[in-house]
Amino acid sequence: xxxxxxxxxxxxxxxxxxxxxxxxxxxxxxxxxxxxxxxxxxxxxxxxxxxxxxxxxxxxxxxxxxxxxxxxxxxxxxxxxxxxxxxxxxxxxxxxxxxxxxxxxxxxxxxxxxxxxxxxxxxxxxxxxxxxxxxxxxxxxxxxxxxxxxxxxxxxxxxxxxxxxxxxxxxxxxxxxxxxxxxxxxxxxxxxxxxxxxxxxxxxxxxxxxxxxxxxxxxxxxxxxxxxxxxxxxxxxxxxxxxxxxxxxxxxxxxxxxxxxxxxxxxxxxxxxxxxxxxxxxxxxxxxxxxxxxxxxxxxxxxxxxxxxxxxxxxxxxxxxxxxx
Amino acid sequence: xxxxxxxxxxxxxxxxxxxxxxxxxxxxxxxxxxxxxxxxxxxxxxxxxxxxxxxxxxxxxxxxxxxxxxxxxxxxxxxxxxxxxxxxxxxxxxxxxxxxxxxxxxxxxxxxxxxxxxxxxxxxxxxxxxxxxxxxxxxxxxxxxxxxxxxxxxxxxxxxxxxxxxxxxxxxxxxxxxxxxxxxxxxxxxxxxxxxxxxxxxxxxxxxxxxxxxxxxxxxxxxxxxxxxxxxxxxxxxxxxxxxxxxxxxxxx
Ligand SMILES: Nc1ncnc2c1ncn2[C@@H]1O[C@H](COP(=O)(O)OP(=O)(O)O)[C@@H](O)[C@H]1O
Ligand SMILES: [Mg+2]
Numbered sequence: 001x002x003x004x005x006x007x008x009x010x011x012x013x014x015x016x017x018x019x020x021x022x023x024x025x026x027x028x029x030x031x032x033x034x035x036x037x038x039x040x041x042x043x044x045x046x047x048x049x050x051x052x053x054x055x056x057x058x059x060x061x062x063x064x065x066x067x068x069x070x071x072x073x074x075x076x077x078x079x080x081x082x083x084x085x086x087x088x089x090x091x092x093x094x095x096x097x098x099x100x101x102x103x104x105x106x107x108x109x110x111x112x113x114x115x116x117x118x119x120x121x122x123x124x125x126x127x128x129x130x131x132x133x134x135x136x137x138x139x140x141x142x143x144x145x146x147x148x149x150x151x152x153x154x155x156x157x158x159x160x161x162x163x164x165x166x167x168x169x170x171x172x173x174x175x176x177x178x179x180x181x182x183x184x185x186x187x188x189x190x191x192x193x194x195x196x197x198x199x200x201x202x203x204x205x206x207x208x209x210x211x212x213x214x215x216x217x218x219x220x221x222x223x224x225x226x227x228x229x230x231x232x233x234x235x236x237x238x239x240x241x242x243x244x245x246x247x248x249x250x251x252x253x254x255x256x257x258x259x260x261x262x263x264x265x266x267x268x269x270x271x272x273x274x275x276x277x278x279x280x281x282x283x284x285x286x287x288x289x290x291x292x293x294x295x296x297x298x299x300x301x302x303x304x305x306x307x308x309x310x311x312x313x314x315x316x317x318x319x320x321x322x323x324x325x
Numbered sequence: 326x327x328x329x330x331x332x333x334x335x336x337x338x339x340x341x342x343x344x345x346x347x348x349x350x351x352x353x354x355x356x357x358x359x360x361x362x363x364x365x366x367x368x369x370x371x372x373x374x375x376x377x378x379x380x381x382x383x384x385x386x387x388x389x390x391x392x393x394x395x396x397x398x399x400x401x402x403x404x405x406x407x408x409x410x411x412x413x414x415x416x417x418x419x420x421x422x423x424x425x426x427x428x429x430x431x432x433x434x435x436x437x438x439x440x441x442x443x444x445x446x447x448x449x450x451x452x453x454x455x456x457x458x459x460x461x462x463x464x465x466x467x468x469x470x471x472x473x474x475x476x477x478x479x480x481x482x483x484x485x486x487x488x489x490x491x492x493x494x495x496x497x498x499x500x501x502x503x504x505x506x507x508x509x510x511x512x513x514x515x516x517x518x519x520x521x522x523x524x525x526x527x528x529x530x531x532x533x534x535x536x537x538x539x540x541x542x543x544x545x546x547x548x549x550x551x552x553x554x555x556x557x558x559x560x561x562x563x564x565x566x567x568x569x570x571x572x573x574x575x576x577x578x
Contacts (some may be wrong), residue, residue, distance in 0.1 A: 017576075073451070118572045172441060180421055222424075224420060224422055224424035225424060225426065226428070227424060228388060228418075228420065228424035228425075229418070230385075230413065231385055231387065231418040232413065232414070232437070232442060232486075232487075232490060233410040233411070233413040233414035233438070233439040233442045233485075233490070234410070234438075234441065234442060235410055238441055238442075242437070243426055246429050247426075247427065280371055
């Protein structure tokens with residue numbers, strides 16, 4: 001992307017804009033009455049009992065909140081870009097924590113028990129989730145390479161099978177595919193366990209999406225590369241392996257990374273088969289003691305941490321290929 | 326290709342007999358008859374869209390003709406032939422846009438064909454690649470990637486890449502048309518040297534100075550037909566058809 005070299009005035013530093021923004025923010029806080037939240041309690045020296053403070057209390061609370069909000073924006077606007085990003089990240093994270101805190105959770109719950117619940121989640125749930133995702137990703141990648149080649153070939157059978165496959169598996173909800181494989185295959189006489197069915201469903205579904213990504217990546221390589229290779233006497237497989245695929249990898253990597261991240265989270269759907277992955281564990285442990293939210297939040301944080309790690313890896317790989325290109 | 330053809334050197338390396346080609350309903354080549362002998366240098370010219378590229382792309386079957394016969398070293402090119410790759414190894418092709426492999430270094434570009442296709446071991450392929458890069462006068466660029474080179478240098482690498490396959494025939498499709506003017510001569514010089522070394526060459530080009538200097542025969546095409554073919558002297562000094570005259574008037578201004 002090209003960043004323009006001309007610096008525009010920050011709209012936040014124009015008085016008219018600032019005034020308009022302040023009024024809008026004030027209206028927002030006033031509309032969503034915050035008097036009965038923690039903010040009202042903080043201001044009780046001024047407004048007395050929040051419950052009984054009425055219009056006055058509501059106005060004071062929204063006024064104070066609006067000032068804090070706008071001042072915050074204004075202060076951040078003077079910082080350097082990197083600092084701005086960091087501060088906003090931290091603030092949003094604390095807002096998220098405050099949101100979770102408002103659930104009135106018993107956070108100690110996840111650390112008690114022998115072994116502790118969090119350890120169970122990590123040692124069993126996280127392990128199973130990673131195992132299922134990793135195997136599915138490997139299979140999906142293999143399917144995608146074969147599928148993409150089939151879709152690009154002029155072999156009628158190959159094209160028909162590949163396009164039917166992508167159409168079907170992109171056309172059905174993943175949850176439905178999981179049920180169909182788990183309950184459908186035994187009807188044909190193939191007994192299949194929960195984990196293999198889950199892996200099969202995830203691989204087939206994501207294989208279908210990735211087939212399209214790989215096909216587009218291969219097709220984006222200019223025709224001249226094929227012609228030059230053909231003119232040298234290369235055969236199809238050699239061209240693909242040595243000339244086309246190496247050049248399409250930088251194009252394929254970013255969307256494939258997104259698919260990996262999506263799959264990691266979609267692996268939670270196989271919990272319906274009773275597989276002891278993160279989601280299933282969270283529901284099972286939590287519902288036993290009526291501490292559902294604690295466990296769900298724990299699972300949420302683990303998924304989030306995992307995807308952040310994947311995003312970092314993805315960024316590294318992308319950077320590596322960009323340097324070469 | 327095989328010994329019997331080597332001995333009968335009066336046999337043409339390339340012969341086309343009533344070759345026609347259509348893109349859909351549009352006829353791009355009309356009953357082309359042409360014979361090219363070993364070591365001959367042919368220049369093909371003609372207005373844009375006249376079928377020059379189509380013609381030379383049919384010679385290594387990057388395009389398929391629908392009627393007539395094309396023989397390369399006595400072997401007929403047709404739809405169901407299994408070993409078109411074997412014929413392609415012996416016919417080098419240089420494209421207008423170079424079509425180098427951008428993910429490989431210059432040296433690797435030149436080694437790819439001999440190493441992967443001819444099965445020559447790496448050391449030998451590298452020796453050959455270095456020799457060819459010396460022939461096109463850019464041995465010092467061997468470890469760079471194509472996009473670090475100027476257009477003229479890239480096109481010379483493309484020529485070297487083809488030569489590494491030790492082809493019998495070289496095809497050139499407007500090799501200097503995509504170049505900045507100041508780089509045209511370095512590529513033409515390389516081609517003149519190649520011609521002097523005895524290579525059989527078929528060049529689509531509008532560089533008439535080059536044509537005068539090296540061509541044994543100039544072929545003028547229009548609307549998918551060969552309108553006229555002659556020695557350079559006759560072609561430039563005594564063009565027969567009106568279309569050739571008009572074309573020469575436009576191009577020699
Ligand atoms: N792949 C194609 N599909 C359809 N028409 C084509 C194709 N390639 C070339 N043509 C047409 O065939 C004619 C000859 O093209 P070409 O051989 O490229 O001409 P030249 O190289 O002499 O400029 C042109 O009219 C062109 O539009
Ligand atoms: Mg052309």
